[in-house]
Amino acid sequence: MARRPPSWWFEGGRVPITARALSQAYRAAVSTRRWLYGKGLKRSRGVGVPVIVVGNLIAGGSGKTPLAIALVERLRAEGWSPGVASRGYGREQDKQAVWVEAGTDPRQGGDEPVLIAHRTGVPVRVDRDRAAAARALADAGCNVIVCDDGLQHYRLRRDIEIEVIDGRRRYGNGRLIPAGPLREPPARSGLCHFRVVNGGSEPVAEPGFGEWPMRLDTGSALPLLGGRPLPLQAFADRRVHAVAGIGDPERFFATLRGHGIAVVPHAFPDHHRYTAQDLRFGSDLPVLMTEKDAVKCQALAGERHFSVPVTAHLPEAFWISLLDRLGTRGANP
Numbered sequence: 375m376a377r378r379p380p381s382w383w384f385e386g387g388r389v390p391i392t393a394r395a396l397s398q399a400y401r402a403a404v405s406t407r408r409w410l411y412g413k414g415l416k417r418s419r420g421v422g423v424p425v426i427v428v429g430n431l432i433a434g435g436s437g438k439t440p441l442a443i444a445l446v447e448r449l450r451a452e453g454w455s456p457g458v459a460s461r462g463y464g465r466e467q468d469k470q471a472v473w474v475e476a477g478t479d480p481r482q483g484g485d486e487p488v489l490i491a492h493r494t495g496v497p498v499r500v501d502r503d504r505a506a507a508a509r510a511l512a513d514a515g516c517n518v519i520v521c522d523d524g525l526q527h528y529r530l531r532r533d534i535e536i537e538v539i540d541g542r543r544r545y546g547n548g549r550l551i552p553a554g555p556l557r558e559p560p561a562r563s564g565l566c567h568f569r570v571v572n573g574g575s576e577p578v579a580e581p582g583f584g585e586w587p588m589r590l591d592t593g594s595a596l597p598l599l600g601g602r603p604l605p606l607q608a609f610a611d612r613r614v615h616a617v618a619g620i621g622d623p624e625r626f627f628a629t630l631r632g633h634g635i636a637v638v639p640h641a642f643p644d645h646h647r648y649t650a651q652d653l654r655f656g657s658d659l660p661v662l663m664t665e666k667d668a669v670k671c672q673a674l675a676g677e678r679h680f681s682v683p684v685t686a687h688l689p690e691a692f693w694i695s696l697l698d699r700l701g702t703r704g705a706n707p
Contacts, residue, residue, distance in 0.1 A: 378643070379434060383555045384546040397553035404550070404558055411528045418531035419505040421512045421519065424700055427532040429525025431562060432555040435621020435644060436540040437572035437686070439486045439666070440590055442522040444686040446494045448693055449518055457516030459507035459530075460487045460523060462500030464645035471501040471510070480670045485645060486522060488669045493683075505530040518700070525566075526557055534699055537566040539585070540622060541573040567699060570688065573625065586692045590684040592629060598668055598675035606682070609662070610634035615655050617663035617671075619646035626664050630682070635662075642667075650674050 382389045410416040426445060430436040442458065449456045462468065462484030474483035476492040483491075484500055491498045497514055501507035504527045508519045524530060525537065539545075546555040563569060569585045594603040614635055618626040619642035627639045638659065642652070648671050653661065661679045663671065668681035 378641075379555060380552070382547060382553075384543050386547070389547070389549065389553045393553040394549075397550045400552070401550050401559070407528070408558075416528070418528055419509075420531040421505070421508045423512045423517050423519060424533045425508055425519045425521060425530060426534045426536065426696075426700070427521040427524050427527075427530070428536045428538060429521075429523050430538050430540075431525070431558050431560070432540070432543070432545060433551060433557060434555065436538045437570075437588060437590060438523055438538045439489065440684050440686040441536070441538055441570060441572075441588060441688075442520050443490055443493050444688070445520050446490070446496055449520070450494075450496070452697060454518045455516050456518050456520055457497040457499065457508075457511035457514065458487070458490050458494070459504050459511060459519055459521045460484065460490075460498065460500050461502055461504060461527075462487050463523070464647075465500065468502055471499065471503075471506065474498040474500055481647070485666050485670055489665055490522065492669065493665075503529065534568070534696065535566040536568045536570055537563055538588075539563075539569060539571045540625075541571045542625070543622065568692070568696065570692075586688055589687045590629075591687055592682050592684045595662055595680035595682050596668075597677070598672055598679040598681055599677055604680070606630070606633040606635070609660060612636060613638060613659055615640060615657075615659050615661045617653070617661060617667055618642065619648070619667050619670075620644055620664055626682075629684075630662060646670075648674060653679070 381387050428438050428442050430438060446456045465484045466481050472483055474487040474491045478488050480488045487498050487500050497511055497516055499507040499510050504521055504524045508530055511519050545560055548554060548560060550556045570588045571585050572588045594605055596603050611634055616627050616630055616637045617640045621644050623641035627637050630637050653674055662682050665681050665683050
């Protein structure tokens, strides 16, 4: 999303009549598109290697990228040679396909792909046509493709679908865009092979029977100018400026508060392009930001700016189930 979602999506309230009417038109378009692919009138493209799609049903963030990073790291540990395909949302020349590396300008590669390349070091390809991106990765020697986002990109044939659910917001009011946050009807969730719930106060269903819990852990802050990481505990009982330009900034702010940090929150739109003025807050307090924001603020950073990385943790049974479904095809001995 490019801005804060409408209040009626997640906070209750009456949905405007215009939004409800547009939602019905959107529903018809989504249903027609799925029907065309289901009947073979539109074709999905395979790339000759397994494809794992990580996505969600709601507009905005839910924790897809941390899970994609965890998938890449586990697959590599199991002997696979993974690559990551993404659209690279928010980049300037989005009609141009790009190989993304850790040093790629986020304006050219997209903030999330640059973050993935920085964290994993695996080949990352961004393209509006994710099937073309996956094909390029397979041609480059990757024997399994992780698609960061793209649950609705049916042009790319997939072997495994993983839906990531925001455990706090879930599906909001349960309506389709623009009356609600849903890109597809809730029933679409049942077609995914795995449903991963990111955080939330309610316990998920018993793992393996519908939903798998995911926990995002963090314990350190990395200086953007380089240097020794500091434990988050070093900021406990102190005021800090907290910067988050993600789908759900409150999740980041709550994480910091959970470490006893007094947060002065600064929420920006998802995929926001930062300027120096954005980071001038009128005080010399430390500035803590998400990794996704940090890759865009490197050139603007001073000694008070820190990135707070997160690591996704899931039950071992989830990995066993996923690897069993993936099989051994393509894995190195």
